[in-house]
Amino acid sequence: MRLIFTLFLLTIYSSISAQINESIIEFAPTFNDLPLELNKNYCFKNDSLKISTLKFYISNINLYQNNQLIDSVSKKYNLIDVENPETSSIKFLRTNSMAFNRISFSNGIDSLTNVSGAFGGDLDPTNGMYWTWQSGYIGLKLEGQSKLCPSRNNAFIFHIGGFKNPYNSIQNVNLSTKGDRKIILNLDISKLLKELNLTEIYEVMSPSKKALTIAQQFSNAIKVYE
Amino acid sequence: MKIKVTFFIILIFVTFVSFVMQEFGLIYPSYFPKPQYDFSKNPVDSFKITLGRNLFYDPILSADNTISCASCHSPYNAFSHTDHTLSHGINDQIGNRNAPALFNLAWQKSFMWDGAINHLDMQPLAPINHHKEMGETTKDVVRKINASNFYRSLFYQAFKDSIATGERMLKALAQFQLTLISANSKYDMVKQGQDSFSTQEQNGYALFLKNCNSCHTEPLFSNFNFANNGLGLDTTLKDFGRWMVTKNSTDSLYFKTPSLRNLSFTYPYMHDGRFKKLSDVMNHYTNGISQNKYLSKELTKPIILSSKEKIDLIAFLITLNDKHFVFESKYQYPKN
Known part of the structure; x- marks a missing residue:
């Protein structure tokens, strides 16, 4: 009886502490300041475009107080797929009570994981984020159509990855945060597409200099939502 | 008598240990290197x-x-x-x-x-x-x-x-x-002291060590590196091999060096299967090398073999065939 009571107390305690210690990092891609909608036609003066796929990996999230590492997110590899809204939020339990005011993470998958065989969960090759003709994870998939692209069906297709120098595409992102319970990260896709220069670059599907540039442009587009 | 028996048991044990290694239940000879697989x-x-x-x-x-x-x-x-x-x-x-x-x-x-x-x-x-x-x-x-x-x-x-x-x-x-x-060929039996090469095979082995072993390194019969072995480009395939992977033009026409074990079962040869017979392969290495800028350095000096030497070399290569491997029932179509 006493044991059951103790267990009951423990359960209550752990559920309360879980609520206290849970934080969330949410990715909110936008298009012209509105939430991005997949397969929606966005019309402009000289362009009409739509995004059909936006998937990317966020890995090794670390939390800092000023410059001191105080915690890290236990789930190391997170696949964000805009088609599945539940993947846009990374919920995690804090292992200590110190507040953080800075986060760092990587866009893409580290080289060790890229050479260590099969993994499951977010890294499972069935997620379509692994090249099949050559080993390596795809860190970012961005696909769609734009009148600016001279390609068949005006399609653009970016499969960005590569883990070996000189085309190691993994990017480290460092951001100061306000508060440490819910961090909303914005990704301004309309701005990113302008930078990508779709009239000239619209098919990048292997590790290369172009892929590296796009990986940098993509990680620069991630900002803390003010 | 008891000492003799003990000695015999120890001898058997030592022999067994020296030829059999185990890695998570996989058995392979002790003269094989450490596996790459984790x-x-x-x-x-x-x-x-x-x-x-x-x-x-x-x-x-x-x-x-x-x-x-x-x-x-x-x-x-x-x-x-x-x-x-x-x-x-x-x-x-x-x-x-x-x-x-x-x-x-x-x-x-x-x-x-x-x-x-x-x-x-x-x-x-x-x-x-x-x-x-x-x-x-x-x-x-x-x-x-x-x-x-x-x-x-x-x-x-x-x-x-x-x-x-x-x-x-x-x-x-x-x-x-x-x-x-695959580790049950005649070569393996010789390595393990359970068989011996004929004079012809022994000659072939010496020729192999002199001319082939630097890339087709024993006991696996490949170093598993890449080589440009002087095969002219097949213009219908335009396959430049490793160059496409590394994007480094010095890797032009580089292909992985295959193992020479089980050669009699694995024809045709080369990445595009251009040679049907082992003798075609022999003739390629002695007379057919197409000189090119990135030819592997092991092949820049010509390999010279008489027709008798070629026959001896092939006799040795045939000792790398592993019939036990090819007919092993546990590798075949599963009967459930």
């Missing part, structure tokens, strides 16, 4: 091997359920294919390269003729997704496997969970392929 990440067990063997022989892996791994990697050909110079896929399509033999894979650093695949686990993704080979998607293969009652129990036995995932499918396929160890 078994700690995928510990081998009989249920996963059985699952992998069933997947290997199952055409469910292809888009129209007609082509299995074994279609191009037949056990009787040391898991290569002899009917075609280039691989044969769904809808009678012909691929771009000669299907390589599969054995001693735990020792290989990379896979495919150009080394594009860096890990045995990930290798099946290439043929599964290639439009001219199995023409499937990884996701759809896993969906089909999950719809099969037969696989539900095999996955449960292997992973204590009946759900198939990409990771589990790949790890099981890797495990079956890791068991494909």
